[in-house]
Amino acid sequence: PDGSLGVRQHFESPYRPGEKLTIDEYYQWIFENSVPGLPEAAAAQGLTPLAYMRKYGAFEVKREVYNLHDTPVSAEHLVASEVDPVTHLVSKQGQVLGIEVDGQVVTGFATPSRKLELFSKTMHDWHWPEQAMPGYIKSHVHRDHIDQAKGEYVLLPTFRLPTLIHTRAGNAKWLYEISHTNPLWVHPQDAARLGVDVGSLVKVHTEAGYFVIRVWVTEAIRPGIVACSHHLGRWRLDKDQGGDRWSTALADLQQVGPGQWRLRQVQGIEPFHSADPDSDRVWWKDAGVHQNLTFPVHPDPISGMHCWHQKVRVELAGPDDRYGDVFVDTHKSFQVYEQWLQKTRPAPGPDGLRRPLWFARAVRPANETYRLTPAS
Structure with a gap:
């Protein structure tokens, strides 16, 4: 690589020109800048900033983080600003700075009116007038949609164990040594109904497939709900590469029909030789069970976020089922996705926008990318 694509600069050490950025240098630069x-x-x-963080592990950037809506806008920013006599919004060169309250200009809330909005003009103007006031929305996993007589339950697949950190935990050998299984949490009442006990193997059916997992019977889950923690079940297809070997099971992926795939664990976690002597000390075997592949995409019709909760059917595993088995029909998965898309109310919204400019978003694009048609 010669750097002509502009990618090299993002991986080059800021302290050693021409050399690869190390993890220590990555954090060193962040803490310094x-x-x-x-x-x-x-x-x-x-101490250096890096040494400080190694010693303490945390740093309080700001203590006063409450009532930020009451933060006064500085006099410097208010130079040449204008106050709307009706809304009391204070603007400068077309940009709202805050709102005037009792003669003082404050930041206000992160809404178009800079007020705490009971009625959302945004929801009204963007084709959802019935949701403009706070209210209850009956979800896709409401109890009216669940028939326990058929073995149906609500699956909570998003909770995390306190020892693991979402997707990054697989890189931390010490955390994975502590927590490396994700059994299906089942209330004793439901366990009796299903005829299962701790360690029993069950098959959890979703709209597009199933996964096979062991049961943990506990009163820490509500009756009618089952749960499987989100950050386990990693797998790799190659024995020597494809993921951290202290957090991934070796698996076999086979296409068993048109759009149908089965993932089966071949080998659990085992000790292995590497430059890290701890890899020879691995004693655990379980990598957990992968569940995400079996979840069709549920795009919320308003926010676009994935609605994670799943309606599932739980039954005893069959004689041919093995722990960790995963099956998915990608055609069914896409059909479910299309059904959810039908719930949407297409853009554009006001002024040809595909999305309100004032909605918070990480790594926010420029305003012009939000427009489907020229602004009026």
């Missing part, structure tokens, strides 16, 4: 007050606090103790 992106955490206000940290360099000064570290220097006061004779």
Whole structure:
């Protein structure tokens, strides 16, 4: 690579030109340049920012983080600003700075009116007038949609164990040593109904497939609900590569029909030789069960986010089922996705926008990318 694509610069060390960025240098640069007050606090103790974070593990950037809507807008920013006599919004060069309250200009809330909105004009103007006031929305896993006589339950697949950190935990050998299984949580009443006990193997059917998993019977889950923690079940297809070997099971992926795939664990976690001596000390075998493949995409018709909760059917595993088996019909999965798309109310909204400009978003694009048609 010669750097002509502009990618190299993002992986080059800022401290050693021409050399690859290391993990230590990655955090060193962040702590030196992106955490206000940290360099000064570290220097006061004779430490570098990186050494400070290694010692303490945390740094309080700002203590006063309440009632931010009451934060006054500085006089400097108010120069040449205008106040709307009706809405009391204060603007400058077309950009709203805040709202005037009792003669003082404050930041206000992150809404178009800068007020705490009981009635949402945004929801009204973007084709959802019946949702403009707060109210209850009957979800796709409402109890009216669940028939326990048929073995149906609500699956909670999004909770995390306190020892693991979402997708990054697979990189932390110490955390994975502590927690490396994700059994299906089942209330004792439901366990009796299903005829299962701790360790029993069950098959959990979704709209597009199933996964086979062991049961953990506990009163820590509500009757009628089953749960499977979100951050386990990693797998790899190659014995020596494809994922951290202390957190992934070796698996076989086979296409068993048109659009139909079966994932089966071939080998659990085992000790292995590497530059890290701890890899020879691995004692656990379980990598958990992968469940995400069996979940069709449920795009919320308003926000677009994935609606994670699943309506499932739970039954005893059959004689040919093995722990960790996963099956998915991608055609069915796409059909479910299309059904959810039918719930949407297409853009554009006001001024040709495909999405309100004031909705919070990480790595937000430029305003012009939000427009489907020229602004009026």
